[in-house]
Amino acid sequence: AQSVAQPEDQVNVAEGNPLTVKCTYSVSGNPYLFWYVQYPNRGLQFLLKYITGDNLVKGSYGFEAEFNKSQTSFHLKKPSALVSDSALYFCAVRGGNFNKFYFGSGTKLNVKP
Amino acid sequence: DARVTQTPRHKVTEMGQEVTMRCQPILGHNTVFWYRQTMMQGLELLAYFRNRAPLDDSGMPKDRFSAEMPDATLATLKIQPSEPRDSAVYFCASGLATYEQYFGPGTRLTVT
Numbered sequence: 001a002q003s004v005a006q007p008e009d010q011v012n013v014a015e016g017n018p019l020t021v022k023c024t025y026s027v028s029g030n031p032y033l034f035w036y037v038q039y040p041n042r043g044l045q046f047l048l049k050y051i052t053g054d055n056l057v058k059g060s061y062g063f064e065a066e067f068n069k070s071q072t073s074f075h076l077k078k079p080s081a082l083v084s085d086s087a088l089y090f091c092a093v094r095g096g097n098f099n100k101f102y103f104g105s106g107t108k109l110n111v112k113p
Numbered sequence: 114d115a116r117v118t119q120t121p122r123h124k125v126t127e128m129g130q131e132v133t134m135r136c137q138p139i140l141g142h143n144t145v146f147w148y149r150q151t152m153m154q155g156l157e158l159l160a161y162f163r164n165r166a167p168l169d170d171s172g173m174p175k176d177r178f179s180a181e182m183p184d185a186t187l188a189t190l191k192i193q194p195s196e197p198r199d200s201a202v203y204f205c206a207s208g209l210a211t212y213e214q215y216f217g218p219g220t221r222l223t224v225t
Contacts, residue, residue: 003215036216042218042219043117043206043217043218043219044204044214044215045216046214047216049212084222098168098169100161100169101146101214103156103158105155106155
């Protein structure tokens with residue numbers, strides 16, 4: 001079965017410190033990988049994607065993500081967290097037999113001043 | 114700044130009533146998705162259209178839910194009859210083929 005796992009329900013980090021939000025997937029084929037952010041009472045907002053090419057992709061608001069094919073992971077990173085980064089982050093993978101989107105369960109990021 | 118729009122933003126209704134939610138995808142996008150988000154279940158895909166044709170509605174309770182795209186600028190999600198367990202935030206998203214989706218602001222549905 002196709003699936004996307006975000007193993008941490010919540011990640012806490014101090015402002016200024018680096019952050020990592022983890023994502024692993026089990027989707028057949030060569031999937032496309034995405035990260036979205038959701039602020040309270042808002043829709044999901046696209047952050048970045050990996051389709052092909054360089055394994056390190058850069059996105060909005062200083063976020064980047066590293067694709068690791070052997071570990072089937074696509075972790076989201078940022079060198080220096082801001083309090084305003086506090087939100088819910090979703091990893092998504094598109095692939096499988098029917099090229100469907102699969103979303104992870106979300107990780108709540110808390111950045112403390 | 115092109116955006117997906119959804120109406121209504123909030124809806125409170127009584128059990129048994131019909132609910133219709135509308136979505137205007139971004140002009141030129143050929144795929145439309147409907148999702149439901151709850152605290153317990155997270156984000157669930159309900160239906161998926163490409164070029165107005167339904168490709169996947171396996172996540173949708175068929176007995177009470179229906180999704181359509183009467184034209185390229187309008188997608189609708191209907192619940193009839195509504196039940197309290199349908200209370201959730203319903204998101205519409207649009208995109209191009211296999212690339213990223215752009216989400217609307219959602220419709221918060223409360224069924225009493």
